[in-house]
Structure formats: structure tokens, C-alpha cells
Amino acid sequence: MKNGDRLTGSVKSISKTELVLRNPYLGEIKLKIKDIKRPTIIDGKIVGWGEIDSPSSESPVDESESKTKGEEKTRTGSAAESLGPVVKPREFKEKERAATQPSEVDQEVVGDKSEESDAAEAVDEIMFGSGRKGLLGTGLLAGWERSFQAGFSGSEGNSDTLNINLGLNLHFEDQWKVWDISSAFFYATAQGAIVKNQVYVQAIRNWKLPETKWYVFAQGRYDMDQFQAFQNRFSIVAGGGYPVISVEGFELKGEVGAGGTYNTGFADRPFVPEGYLGMKIDWEIDENQSLMFREQYFPDLSEAFRQGRTITNLDWVIRMRNMEGISLKFGLLYEYNARVDSARPNHNDLQFYGALAWEF
DSSP states (O other), X not given: OTTSOOOOOEEEEEOSSEEEEEETTTEEEEEEGGGOOOEEEETTEEEEEOXXXXXXXXXXXXXXXXXXXXXXOBOOSHHHHHHOSOOOOHHHHHHHHXXXXXXXXXXXXXXXXXXXXXHHHHHHHHHTGGGGSOGGGSSTTTTOEEEEEEEEEEEOSSSOEEEEEEEEEEEEEOSSEEEEEEEEEEEEEETTEEEEEEEEEEEEEEEEOTTSSXXXXXXXEEEEETTSTTOEEEEEEEEEEEEEEEETXXXXXXXXXXXEEEETTOSSOOEEEEEEEEEEEEXXXXXXXXXXXXXXXXXXXXGXXXXXEEEEEEEXXXXXXXXXXXXXXXXXXXXXXXXXXXXXXXXXXEEEEEEEEEEO
16 A cells, blocks of 8 residues: 555455455455555465555655665565565556566556556456457447357257357446346257257346445346247346355355246236346356356246246356466256246256357
8 A cells, every 4th residue: 555554355346446355354445546556466366565666745755765766676575575476467567678677576667657547557457457448449348358158069960950059248347336248049950940949138237335235236138939938038127135155256145126027928918027036156166167156036926926937047167278268168057937838838948058158
């Protein structure tokens, strides 16, 4: 920190003005970007804050420092040795390379920009990296995590089959809100006949409440399934959520709400009022693997909870070590629908898939 304090922990969220740091002993700490100096990073994680040799006019300057003004200082001593080699954001590396040869320990950087802008650029690089840039050099989806996935399989001979699954996922988070947008397309043929034709698009918006872990959410979803009784389904739900368990690398959230669904396949009662119970698990197994589980239950309020539907998602992502931005993704999607018709009497729909995912 600019006042000389040093903090360690993992980053929960970062915006242009504020950083939320999770410390194992102090819990969550909110820090203003203007009050910090650049971070010290090891293995992509913030472990402390280095110093920048650009003291403000308001801060007292030591006489020994004034004699060597403009010279770079190198942090030494047991604190630096205990941290080991430091990996720093690209912006700082470029500045150091222009001035002198890099060293194994953290160095101070003298730049034309203010300390506040340096710190803001550093945290941008840590949290968002290249994903902070918009599509095709524009501002479109700047700051969003973006990934596209594709999987194919098929055969020809005694049996002719084709399976395709495509998906697009977008995520954005800052100190006030969270956006999660996901979509998928599943298509399959057997002996020249279509046996699977399914599409869904889902958008979730969370509003973070100040001074509490609670949040408010709204969710909209569109489903099309050629082989399900509902045919086309539009649903919307809103409510509140809370992180029941939130530790480094693992988070379990519970949600409750209400909404409704409109189905084009049921002429007798197309609109259904629904309740909502949800569970979300995000687990960073290690630096190369993550697991995501979602369970959503929609009880039919007009039937006194005697009928309803569920949607279950499970995704396992394995990041390719030697291919930046490329991952293997294995998933499972299960749906149960209490309402069916005589032409499509199956209540259950289960599919599993594998795909290659590209972060762009």
C-alpha cells in the first residue's frame, strides 16, 4: 500500500476503482485502487504489493531516497527472498525492459503515468488479460470472458450417424453486478433421420447488494426441442441468492425465487406460474481443471407443487497446458418434465457430450 502496509491474499473482484481481496485471517478487504501500488504476482496470483518509485508531493521523502532520485531500487532482504521469482504484468515488464535488464526480484518502475493509473492497468491485466479487449479491436464485449465450444462425431457404413454440439458462453463481473450468458445447440441424425434437434439460450443477471453477501438475480431462458412436448419454451424467474460456502477455489450458492413459463406445445394451458429453487457449485480443482454444477427446480405453483420440471448441468473443463486459451470440456445435460403428451410421452431427456473450447 502507499502507506507502507503490505497485504496478501487472493483477488475476489477488481474494478477500475476498487479491489476486493480475500485474506485467510481478515476475510474480505475492500481497497481503493488509488491507495495501492502495483501488485506482486507469483503463478498468476497476487501475493503482495511492491513499491513504485514515484512518491507524491504530499508524502514525505527520506533524505537517502532524495540522493538517489530517478535511480531504480531493488527490494532485498528476507521478505523478497521468501517470495521467490516474481512474475509481473506485461505492462510493467515492458517498462522495465526499456530501462534496464530484468532481475529475479521485484523492481521499482518509474513511469510517466501516475501511481493510480499504473495500479489500475496492473489489476486490469491480472483479472482480464487479453480478454479485456473487445472483439476485433472494438469495445464490443470488452472485459467479458468469452468462450466457444464445438464437438463432432459420426459414422458411415452399416450405420450412418452424425452428432454436433456447439456452444457460446459469456461472463462478466465487477463490484456491482454479474452477467452469465450461455447457449448450446445439439443436433444428431441416424440413418438419415433427425433424432436430436435442441437449442437453448440463457441469460442471468446478478445485482450485488452492498455490505452483504446476498444478491438479487433475474434469469431468462429460451428452449427449443423438436422431440419434447413443450416444443418452444420461454421462461423468466427472479429472486435472491446467497453463497452458503465461499472459500478459495470453491463456492456453493443457494437461490430461491419465482416466475413463469410459456410453452407453445400445450394449447390447453400454455402459461405456467412457477417457483424456483437453485443450487450452483463452482470448484477450481487445480490450475488446469474446474468443475461446474447447476441444479434448477421449477415447481408448478398452479398444481400445488405436485408437478414441475428440473434442469441439471455438469461441466468438467480441462485446460491444455501448452495451448493457451484451449480447453477440453465434458458435459452432461439432464431435463425432467412432468408435463408430456401422447406423441412425446418421455419425461426424461439425458445427453452427454465432449467438446473443444476456445477462449477468445
